[in-house]
Amino acid sequence: MSTDTSGRAAVLAEYSAPFVVEDFPRPVPEPGALVVDIEAATVCGSDVHVWLGHLAGRLPITPPLILGHEMAGRVTAVGSGADLDSLGRPVRIGDRVVWAHTPCGRCHQCTVEREPTQCAARYIGYLNDCSVPPHFTGSFAEIGYVIPRAGRLLVPDAVDSAWASAGSCALRTVVRALEVAGPIDHTDTVVVQGAGPLGLFATALLSLHNPRKLIVVGGPADRLAVAAGWGATDTVPVEEHPDAAERAEIIAQLPAAARRSASSSPGRPVRSPRAST
Ligand SMILES: [Zn+2]
Ligand SMILES: [Zn+2]
Structure with missing residues (x-):
């Protein structure tokens, strides 16, 4: 547990x-900054790449680092002028917030x-040396420091910190x-390639548009x-169908589904046409 001092x-x-x-010592917020006790931090693929050293030399990275840039936490100190979130809503001690990179x-x-x-001038907290104040540059920590120019949003009471973090x-x-993709509606067939966090969040958000078919390719x-639970009408496992041309054929052969409701039954796994005959 964090303390009043560290x-x-x-x-x-x-x-x-x-x-x-x-x-590390608990920071005192400069004007515009917030200090937060982190309640949840989720892992982004970029954190893994940085940990592996893949981005060293390609981005200005100065270890030692505290990785993590998806997080939600409870405000413990409000710097002067930091009493509003990015939508102009009052931020008080005890409120929960998420915050972001800062272009x-x-x-x-x-x-x-x-x-x-x-943005070439973007500040990316977790790529900065954590040995100098305010120390808490990333979110794999008990304390978070929201720098003055960071966008920040209050988390609604109904949303768990673990969900808000991403x-x-x-x-x-x-x-x-x-x-960027533009309007999507019940006449569209949408294919999501990949079932990592981005693909799964895309599936959940796309399902709200009730597309005719929502096909997720991945594993x-x-x-x-x-x-399937988040709204895919069909799923195509890449392990069963490693050949991209075969996957494209499977998707092209999927029967047109009647318009479904947002709460329809979970998507069914797809078999290769060849395997099913
Ligand atoms: Zn990320
Ligand atoms: Zn910029």
């Missing part, structure tokens, strides 16, 4: 090595392209992807079961 963090001191648990908001990518993930990265990535079986 909190623990899982520190990456060396790539591909076990984390080292270290204590500059001024460059061509941020303003014209509206692609803040391409709103910091994976879920909002999918929200953006669906924005392993337990993830496809989640996809």
